[in-house]
Amino acid sequence: MKLKDITRIINGSVVCEGNCSDVEFISACGSDLMSDVMAFLKNETLLLTGLINPQVIRTAEMMDIKAVVFVRGKKPDSKMVELALEKDIILVTTDYPMFVACGKLYSAGMREEGC
Amino acid sequence: MSNGILTLVYDIPAMDMISAGEASSNVKKKLKQLGVNPLIVKKVSISMYEAEMNAVIHANGGSATVNIGTDEIVIIIEDRGPGIENIDLAMKEGYSTASDEVRQMGFGAGMGLPNIKKNSDSLNIESEIGKGTRLEIAIKFTS
């Protein structure tokens, strides 16, 4: 699944794209708990979260997560966008709540690995 | 410690949730530049970030020293925080004394120390109440 497929499926808007818009996303994880993301993620490239703080971007960087989707209309702040641009991490926002955003991606073929 | 190729030293600022993780991020970048196996880079990133976050969250910051040797990477995270009363208990999955504020930031599930153990070849914790804590984490290139 490509970034453009993801944004279409969850009606998302891209906040910043880095230079990895061509990445193929195979599996995703939905979590507001960064402790769990650190402990249980295997090879997910996409994280869906309702959490807004710079450590979300740090966690994504450490775990090689290529894109973060903020659910329920949450918007990353300027510090997070700045960090994401620096680390080439894609940020997307969607108005769908976590359950719906995950469900739509799952229905479209996105799978989980680990968490 | 094995003969070092490179030593990196960082300050870990206290309760600064914006710059927390800066040291781990820098080490990750360096290891990638050095062409270290991505699986090893991941283990170092996870272990160091967990330890760095602990120093920020539980101990008012500290310092990190990373020794990149020929056969292993050794990460030392030291702080002058409150110390850990019962290390065996702290190593248990789910044990956490994190504040509500920390939990609201998505941390404090009591997964960090067990995660470091899982991702490293050796983990040595020395801690004294009222003095501070020192973690020495080794990750071998062959692991």
Ligand SMILES: Nc1ncnc2c1ncn2[C@@H]1O[C@H](COP(=O)(O)OP(=O)(O)OP(=O)(O)O)[C@@H](O)[C@H]1O
């Ligand atoms: N550097 C430290 N100084 C003082 N206490 C610490 C330190 N590191 C860990 N601890 C204690 O050990 C407990 C367990 O640490 P651990 O990293 O496993 O979980 P956590 O930090 O509470 O949550 P998580 O890592 O999942 O975000 C902490 O809650 C804290 O009580």
Ligand SMILES: [Mg+2]
């Ligand atoms: Mg921790």
